[in-house]
Amino acid sequence: MDPIVLSVALRRRLAGPGPIVALTGAGVSAESGLATFRGPGGLWKGHEPQDLATPGAFARDPLLVWRFYAWRRACAAAALPNPAHHALAALSAARPETRIVTQNVDGLHERAGTPDVLRLHGSLWRLRCVEEGEEHEDLRGDLGPLPPRCACGALLRPAVVWFGEALPPGVLAAAQAAVRQAAVLLVAGTSSLVWPAAGLPGIARAAGVHVVEINPEPTPLSDDADEVLRLPAGRALPVLAAAAGAALGASA
């Protein structure tokens, strides 16, 4: 495998002062064996996953949507954080001003040890009553009969953000503030198709932040990024994190 050579300018920025911020997407968990949303392998029983991630799909067929999310929970529970998650956790430990902003709901950044992840699209591990709006953590491997119900009798839903829904209060504003203040923004494993997450690199660039895309495939961000690393996140992030001062263990 060829060594990864970072530009001198990027090395200097990573080693310099200021927060490193990472915006991550499904591709960061691909090397943990979790399917991405779009592209080959993104199908679930003949459905496009993004077609199930809507309030309309849940209203029409809560059982179908819950089967999809129960499968996602089982896959995520069986998966382990990969070198990309570990590298970002090590970076957060070495430089506490680091912020990880994720579109992922799988909890793998947290399981790798990253504190205070800004979860733009919620969590697979939290459920919300559709009537009362109350949310709670539920880490059970088996949720019992699907769809699960609240004690009040109403349906529970995964506390994730579906198309057309607002992001969790305060999280988007915190992510926007974080990317504006970054020394470097690493955008890893996202197709940069889903808004408002896809707008964060533009906000960063407008504030003069150096934006680096890490993705084996081109995306709508690629032409606007300051640098592009056409590599899997599990290869590139350990190198970037080490250049920013992270002490990486054998697993990273």
Ligand code: BJW
């Ligand atoms: C690797 C790799 C490896 C593979 N290493 N890389 C502006 C313009 C146009 C439309 C809109 C707009 N603003 C809003 C919209 C509408 C809509 C939207 O964006 N639509 C577009 C699709 C056109 N957005 C919304 O509806 C959002 N809500 C909103 O705007 O609300 C407004 C509002 C305000 C106030 C009140 C009410 C409403 C919500 C978006 C929610 C998205 N939800 C989902 C599901 C979450 C739950 C779940 O996980 O099930 O989020 S959809 C799905 O897409 C999921 C993901 O987080 C998200 C992004 O996907 P991601 O992570 O980029 O994955 P992929 O599969 O697309 O890409 C993977 C990438 O990895 C690829 O590029 C690979 O090459 C790469 N890769 N291996 C590195 N080893």
